[in-house]
Amino acid sequence: MSSGIIKEIEKKVLELEGLIESITKTTIFTEIPKKNIKDFAKWLYESGAFLKTCAGVDERIISSKLALYYIFGLDEKGLDVVVKISGFEREALPSIVDVIPGVEWCELEARDLVGLYILGHEDKPRLVLPQDWPEDAYPLRKDVPHNYRPQINVEKFSEELPREVGLPIGPYHPILHEPEYFELYVEGERVVDVYYRGFHVHRGIEKLGESQRFTYKTIPFLAERICGICGFVHSSCYVLAVEKAAGINVPERAEFIRSILLEIERIHSHLLWLGVVAHILGYDAGFMHMWRIREPVMVLAELLTGSRKTYGINIIGGVRRDIDEVKKLKALKVLRSVREEFKRFIDVFISIPEIVKRTTGTGILPRDIARALSVVGPTARGSGLKRDVRKDYPYFAYKYASFKIPVYTEGDNLARLLVRVDEVFESISIIEQLLDMLPKGPIAVESYEIPRLKKAVAAVEAPRGEDVHFIITGLDRPYRWKVRAPTYQNIPALRVMLKDAPLADAFLTIVSIDPCFSCTDRVLMVCDVKSNSKRFMSLFEGRKYAVK
């Protein structure tokens, strides 16, 4: 990280009457007067920063205020900039959505869950909470218990249904493995508009992590359950955030093991995705073979961690399981065979004319829109943005490995497919390098202390893109734990990708961002409503809440 950029940021913060809270190795924490936040955000954006996320925090116990933290990343400098604005309850805060369009969802989330009054969003429907949630109950405020169960208001659902109805897809659909609602408006076989309503999955993981049911030590196991495919990414990102906040130096061997498992997760996730794409394109032989090739990778994960999925080996300060010489040799053998089989099959796969024709020129996401929405992962790299946390903000053992970041400029479904294909080969190579270089030594620190009210931002490159965890430490558990899964950042781009494209390619395009809705929906409070009243939810109800 160069000191030049830090000085520039310091200068700009002072110019805008703000203050620098602290500077760590990878992050600058600042507070800016709310009237100047737009200017600062614009300056950061024009300096090349991407929006990572924003997080509403109930700081009334600390400062009597509600705060909103915007987290930006200067990828080229490997520097995160956390900008805080705050205000008393019901005090209006400005939105920066007209400067950075990608911020809309997280501002709406902060409004719904923390009750921030953000100007410009007053008339917008709820994004995260259901319509029958009480008006003044904000689940992520500290005075709302984690087991709060509101009374539902059935009258909310008696509004008139829309006259015009599109092609409803979801909330339950054979191709959607999780409940989401898309409504496609079509003219003939062409999609002219799209409405999306997500956040159907109620889990309240953030709130649970901040509740007395969990502690710093047990949260990694909760974090790993955010996602059924890339759960290790979430537990790694969480422990990284806590380790950064507490200044814990993790043994090198543990960092190598974490990186190896993260790459194993990437390989099996990409192979799974390639199989799903083959199935969607009617190439079931491809689906079966891709999953056959994936199977030894799952067995390898079981060999190294004891589980095919949800490895459960991350702890703060290290890992719980070591890799011995026998496992190392077996892993290298499996990787060699997976590479050969994948190479042989992928050559066939990408030479099938229907696959090439259906992925070429469909679901295009132009580079400028990808930049404006700060999309991440293969979605960004398929649109020409060279973004990869492993290179931009090296963490764990990635600094020791040599690998390329595949980037394609076409922005279509084929580009995103090819990015993932290349990444499988790169990941195999990374694991081989790290296994060869695996240092000796302990796999976890013996003891550590986590001071209160320390902040940290951690980012880990998940198979779907950058996973971000923001943490403010508390007593025995985080005071605030914000999770931003990669799909959260990529879904808003779907509207651009789907519009004016053939209907038959709509699903391929939705799948091309490799959406993980359970990761994205994790923010909701658990809402197991017990009521005598029946609630009827029509297919078109989602349209009323759809965020354009």
Add this chain to the structure above:
Amino acid sequence: MTLIPLFSAPIYDSIERKIKAAIQSRIGPIGFPRSFLQSWFDIIKLFNKELVLTSYGVSLITILELILILITMIILQIALLTSQLYWIISLLITFLSTSTAFSLFRAILLDNPFSSIGAFRGFYITLTVEGFFLSSLIIMLLIDVSIISRILLFCVIAISCYVVGSKVPFDIAEAEPEIASGVYVELSGPLLAIALYSLQIKRYILAQILSYSLLKLINTSNTSVTALMTVLLTPIIWMIFGIVSAIFARTRVDVGPSTLLKVVLILMLLIIATLTVKVV
């Protein structure tokens, strides 16, 4: 012989599933009887499932579709044994086209966007080949033409039989994920069993037509030998179709019909050219 397709169509379908499973590195239906009878088990199971009717019209049309396909199948068996009777061929063509039209009407008449979209996709594909298919069949079966013309006619019939049989990559009417079963979306239980059984009989008919065309191509004259050979060739053609479908992905809705039309048009122009040369 007339009743053979009634029993053997689901059996061939089961064997095709087993072959596809082998191509895809899967096991497929397990055990000796299921390897041959899985599709029969499926049909029986569907018949025991609850019937949810969205309209009486759809059930009527689905049953009529099966009846028409069965009549087509019976006429085809008679035609194999009495190919000198031209009116039988005409009747076969009439019922073949009517049964195809009925299966599309069934989907269009439903007040369901998924079914309508599927039906229109089915229309694109069927209209692309149907006319060329039937006219090629008439020429092949009724007119004595040169070997080159016969080869070209056989190509058109082979492509058409594959396409009308709704095999990958031309199964866009029911298999695209966004329309989730498309033309079958409103069918359940016994009605779905009838629709699937109709499709299997239709595939048998198409495989048998292609087998018969192949024998016409090599100009076999003995009627009883031709009939026997056709029955033996039908499962082979069915399995070849199955293997071909396993190695393709589904075509694009806009690209598939236009590419198909181009290919069939070129073949038809060549046929016309060869026929004209012969006349001159």
